[in-house]
Amino acid sequence: MNKRIRVLHVAEAAGGVERYLQTLFKYSDKKQVENILVCSQNYDYKKMKSLADRVIVLKMAHQIDPSADIKVEKTLRRIIKQLKPDIVYAHSSKAGALARIADLGLKNKVIYNPHGWAFNMQQSAKKKEMYKWVEKILAHFCDKIICISDAEKESALREKICKPEKLQVIYNGVDLEEIKNTIPKTRAELQIPEDAFVVGMVGRLSKQKAPDIFVKAAKLIKDKIPNAYFLMVGDGELRDQVEEMIHKFDLDSSFLITGWIDNPTAYMKVMNVGCLLSRWEGFGLVLPEYMACKVPIVATNVDAIPNIIEDGNNGLLVAKDNYEACALAVQRIYSDAYLKDKISNIGKNIVNEKYYIEKVNANTLAMYCSVCKE
Known part of the structure; x- marks a missing residue:
């Protein structure tokens, strides 16, 4: 032209x-x-x-x-x-x-x-x-x-x-070059124990992203994995409600909510599992970002998510609003090193080819x- x-x-x-x-x-x-x-x-x-x-x-x-x-x-x-x-x-x-x-x-x-x-x-x-x-x-x-x-x-x-x-x-x-060059946050600067199994969620604290389901799952996960720690990267209108739930479940010492930040992938690189528990989702940009960071994924089986995540292949899918299934999926990844590595490696290959x-x-x-x- x-x-x-x-x-x-x-x-x-x-x-x-x-x-x-x-x-x-x-x-x-x-x-x-x-x-x-x-x-x-x-x-x-x-x-x-x-x-x-x-x-x-x-x-x-x-x-x-x-x-x-x-x-x-x-x-x-x-x-x-x-x-x-x-x-x-x-x-x-x-x-x-x-x-x-x-x-x-x-x-x-x-x-x-x-x-x-x-x-x-x-x-x-x-x-x-x-x-x-x-x-x-x-x-x-x-x-x-x-x-x-x-x-x-x-x-x-x-x-x-x-x-x-x-x-x-x-x-x-996603910007693969920027993700590759992003310096991870250290557990020390986030005051997360070095031996913690970190379960994360990146997204707005809103009804769509179901932070309430994440907290309910966290309670069950903590009961089974004592060294579990939970990282929520984002903010939103439900923050007060989420913080009340965290306190109610006596999880205050095992939770960090970062608020809005410019570089979510720096926090993803700290995670052992990344969750997207949306009640509806047009795409879910965080999914290829998790994959690029080689973070195993647990996500809901709604809308576009199963187009991106094949259950058991590059992530685990659970039903919407089913916090018990979410907790079980996280526990599977925690206890199965082969599954964790498989999901991480296949996810990295897919994002390099497609997203x-x-x-x-x-x-x-x-x-x-x-x-x-x-």
């Missing part, structure tokens, strides 16, 4: 979406793509500014707020008209709605990545139905919908969100070029 493809990314949700964008921008071919980011106030502006060509911060509400949302849409439309991007790329449900409405009638191409369908979340049937209809209506106003897993595409086809040809799967990927960021960027660039030619 004679000129760079100008892509205006719109993102409201932080967390996993923010990490996705960081790695996408870091490995983007700057000779071919100009990345401009419009993000919410929850993003790390300085970090994003060092990776994107330009960053614009807009105050966005995570929940539906008609008056605030209309203001954001008007501002977004003004930005799109001013910058004239070739592509508007909207990330997650809220930004996906705002950007597609703001872009109505304009001549650029529009791509949408839900990063996990809102209608797959654990919520009332009425809300699920509402989200389905919103997605079906707004699907008419974009050129391509990117699914981050095969399960996401299957969900869209099952619910008839759009025509099959509008859907494209581009798996999430690396350079592959994500190559597929994304090809998709940009294809969309712009249409």
